[in-house]
Amino acid sequence: MPTDSIAAEVSRRRTFAIISHPDAGKTTLTEKLLLYGGAIDMAGSVRARRNQRHATSDWMAMEQQRGISITSTVLQFGYHDHQINLLDTPGHQDFSEDTYRTLAAADNAVMLIDAAKGIEAQTRKLFDVCRMRGIPIFTFINKLDRPGREPLELLDEIEKVLGIDVFAVNWPIGMGETFRGVYDRLLHAVHLFDRTQGGRRIAPVTVGSIDDERMRALMDEQTYLQVAEEIELLDAVAAEFDQRRVEQGLLTPVFFGSAANNFGVQLFLDAFIDFASKPGIHRADTGIISPEDTDFTGFVFKIQANMDPQHRDRVAFIRVCSGRFEKDMTVHHTRLGKKVRLSRSLKLFGQERETVEEAYAGDIVGVINPGTFAIGDTICLGKPVAFEGIPLFAPEHFATLRNPNPSRYKQFLKGVTQLREEGAVQVLFHQDEAKRDPILAAVGQLQFDVVRFRLESEYNVETLLEPLPWTMARWVSAKHPDDLETIDWYFDSLGLKDVEGRLVILFKTPWGLQQMSERNPHLQFHEIAPSS
Numbered sequence: 001m002p003t004d005s006i007a008a009e010v011s012r013r014r015t016f017a018i019i020s021h022p023d024a025g026k027t028t029l030t031e032k033l034l035l036y037g038g039a040i041d042m043a044g045s046v047r048a049r050r051n052q053r054h055a056t057s058d059w060m061a062m063e064q065q066r067g068i069s070i071t072s073t074v075l076q077f078g079y080h081d082h083q084i085n086l087l088d089t090p091g092h093q094d095f096s097e098d099t100y101r102t103l104a105a106a107d108n109a110v111m112l113i114d115a116a117k118g119i120e121a122q123t124r125k126l127f128d129v130c131r132m133r134g135i136p137i138f139t140f141i142n143k144l145d146r147p148g149r150e151p152l153e154l155l156d157e158i159e160k161v162l163g164i165d166v167f168a169v170n171w172p173i174g175m176g177e178t179f180r181g182v183y184d185r186l187l188h189a190v191h192l193f194d195r196t197q198g199g200r201r202i203a204p205v206t207v208g209s210i211d212d213e214r215m216r217a218l219m220d221e222q223t224y225l226q227v228a229e230e231i232e233l234l235d236a237v238a239a240e241f242d243q244r245r246v247e248q249g250l251l252t253p254v255f256f257g258s259a260a261n262n263f264g265v266q267l268f269l270d271a272f273i274d275f276a277s278k279p280g281i282h283r284a285d286t287g288i289i290s291p292e293d294t295d296f297t298g299f300v301f302k303i304q305a306n307m308d309p310q311h312r313d314r315v316a317f318i319r320v321c322s323g324r325f326e327k328d329m330t331v332h333h334t335r336l337g338k339k340v341r342l343s344r345s346l347k348l349f350g351q352e353r354e355t356v357e358e359a360y361a362g363d364i365v366g367v368i369n370p371g372t373f374a375i376g377d378t379i380c381l382g383k384p385v386a387f388e389g390i391p392l393f394a395p396e397h398f399a400t401l402r403n404p405n406p407s408r409y410k411q412f413l414k415g416v417t418q419l420r421e422e423g424a425v426q427v428l429f430h431q432d433e434a435k436r437d438p439i440l441a442a443v444g445q446l447q448f449d450v451v452r453f454r455l456e457s458e459y460n461v462e463t464l465l466e467p468l469p470w471t472m473a474r475w476v477s478a479k480h481p482d483d484l485e486t487i488d489w490y491f492d493s494l495g496l497k498d499v500e501g502r503l504v505i506l507f508k509t510p511w512g513l514q515q516m517s518e519r520n521p522h523l524q525f526h527e528i529a530p531s532s
């Protein structure tokens with residue numbers, strides 16, 4: 001395929017993930033983006049699924065009943081001649097390393113904030129990962145239809161707490177009961193919305209200049225005066241909108257709205273199409289891979305196992321980085337050094353699976369994976385390349401995994417090793433070889449459930465899980481290897497090693513970490529595994 005047609009496909013694509021704290025409105029916003037993108041006619045279907053998801057606390061029963069656990073890994077829809085890929089980052093119960101890894105496959109992030117709550121813990125963690133990758137971050141401040149914090153105060157918090165500059169692209173007109181719409185600061189236009197029943201349909205909108213008397217008449221006089229004053233103030237003090245700084249992840253464009261009522265959703269989507277980065281370059285061992293390169297390349301960022309014994313398959317999710325993906329293509333699997341035919345390639349929309357005929361950089365393709373793929377694997381055509389791996393993030397949950405049945409020890413070890421290789425969980429080991437039980441380490445508690453369930457159903461090994469009190473882990477390195485032998489230990493910490501033999505120290509509190517680092521100034525403590 002000629003390079004310029006690949007380039008045209010690439011420039012149409014926008015790939016992003018939403019980062020937020022549970023309950024900020026991610027499901028609602030996702031659904032409204034689909035509504036405005038024309039992918040669904042009426043809002044309601046995604047929410048119904050969410051309620052279903054929350055209705056049962058028994059996760060395993062839910063997985064079995066649902067059949068396939070890839071409800072919405074990627075939602076793909078067209079909008080104004082663009083192809084949008086929205087990558088799902090699972091919510092609270094589902095929080096896991098997958099959440100972080102998904103961000104490795106996104107070119108942009110949308111940070112969703114509840115106007116009454118401001119920056120919350122999970123948003124912050126996910127923000128840090130986006131920051132590390134230097135991707136553009138767009139902010140949508142939601143729930144303006146409810147009494148919330150002052151918009152200026154929220155902007156200030158984003159700047160101070162997250163250390164990113166802000167540019168308010170639009171500004172709310174009223175708040176709570178009086179919330180009527182937004183003023184678009186780039187287009188200098190007022191957008192006043194009408195509510196629709198349950199926010200199920202596109203909200204009717206009246207657009208005009210803020211100086212237009214007819215628009216003024218549509219607003220509550222006090223609200224009008226306040227907005228006019230705030231906008232003047234903002235224009236006087238705020239920095240210019242700088243697209244380059246947005247692309248570098250140094251400036252976040254901020255939008256206000258109400259996802260539930262569809263206020264501000266379309267404006268957001270329009271601006272997002274304009275300002276979000278198209279698929280970019282990726283670093284590989286051979287140098288930079290450009291999305292317009294004709295040779296196909298991609299990497300695996302997530303593996304999802306189906307819990308249903310009737311359809312026990314695993315799907316490896318591949319982020320296309322360059323060239324053109326075609327159904328049934330045979331690619332080079334760099335880690336295994338062999339050819340692999342991608343015979344069953346899937347596009348996933350909600351629970352529906354559809355065969356993918358072709359895909360370009362920025363797209364996500366699911367392939368049925370009979371154990372061939374692990375997280376971070378590269379597949380390619382042409383000259384073999386290997387992308388830089390997906391970083392390993394510091395776990396926050398720890399538990400000893402025991403196998404009470406000695407006759408199943410071999411299967412137990414095999415299962416734990418395979419699930420670790422697949423990326424389902426991290427495994428740490430005692431430095432004292434006599435203590436053989438592995439310690440499972442995870443970013444989210446759910447990962448333990450998955451591992452135990454899969455050990456039982458796929459390896460026929462029942463296990464016991466003993467939770468451990470540690471809450472933080474850091475990989476530790478030193479310039480001089482001798483320094484690792486003479487550590488001044490803080491009593492409430494535990495030294496373990498990871499599968500590559502790197503030292504990992506566990507702590508119960510940030511205080512413990514602080515103590516250790518003060519006592520050992522020659523050591524470096526890493527939240528992300530350093531390359532060994």
Ligand code: G4P
Pocket residue numbers: 020021022023024025026027028029047050091142143144145146257258259260261
């Ligand atoms: P999440 O995926 O981020 O966890 O959030 P979700 O969309 O499920 O929204 C969490 C709650 O916030 C829901 O209320 C939802 O209706 C509400 N919400 C989302 N956007 C807005 C908004 O713009 N304004 C207001 N006022 N509320 C909003 P719920 O009571 O948990 O569920 P439901 O009874 O509405 O289904």
